Amino acid sequence: MKQLILFILLLNSATNFAQGGEKIKERIKAQKVAFITDKLELTSEEAQKFWPIYNEIEVKKEELRKESVLKRKEKKPEDLTEEEAKILLNEMLDIEDQKHELNRELVSKLEEVISSKKIIALMRAEREFDRKLLDRLKEFKDRRQNRRN
Structure with a gap:
């Protein structure tokens, strides 16, 4: 019985973790959509x-x-x-x-x-978004590292 309860708890934790990852992906996607829409002025x-x-x-x-x-x-x-x-x-x-x-x-x-100019702007916006995302990830990792120390 204890093993069953432990298994259910582990499964629930894994599911919650996976769902958390999906929520983060969805938030990033929504931010990317907003960022690109703004940059391209669609x-x-x-x-x-x-x-x-x-x-x-x-x-x-x-x-x-x-x-x-x-x-x-x-x-x-x-x-x-x-x-x-x-x-x-x-x-x-x-x-x-x-x-x-x-x-x-x-x-x-x-x-x-859309125009070729906007396609070029899209390419630039994607690179800029990726760069900002990586910068935020680095800041997050740095903050986590500082909390551990």
Whole structure:
């Protein structure tokens, strides 16, 4: 009985942790949407056409990111044979090619919806958002580290 209770508590904790991670991802996504919308100064008509295209490509990019991470985590580099390393390297390069193709697809589709200037502004806004997100993460880690010390 104690084991069952312990198992349920652990399962509940894991579920809450996973849900917390999803909530954070959703908050970040919402902030990114607001940031990009502001930076691009999208009209409501542009936004209605822009976001479905952008979100579709982002989902595909996220799938590639996950695939890339899984491939890199399968084995440590030092545990790979030279042949396995070559195969992994080619798979990683293929994923990078697919990401590049997705960027081309995004630009191609967005050119029908917004100006080239706004597409360039989008690229800049994405980099700026990522940079700010990384800065905030670094600040958070620094604060956590300072609390521990």
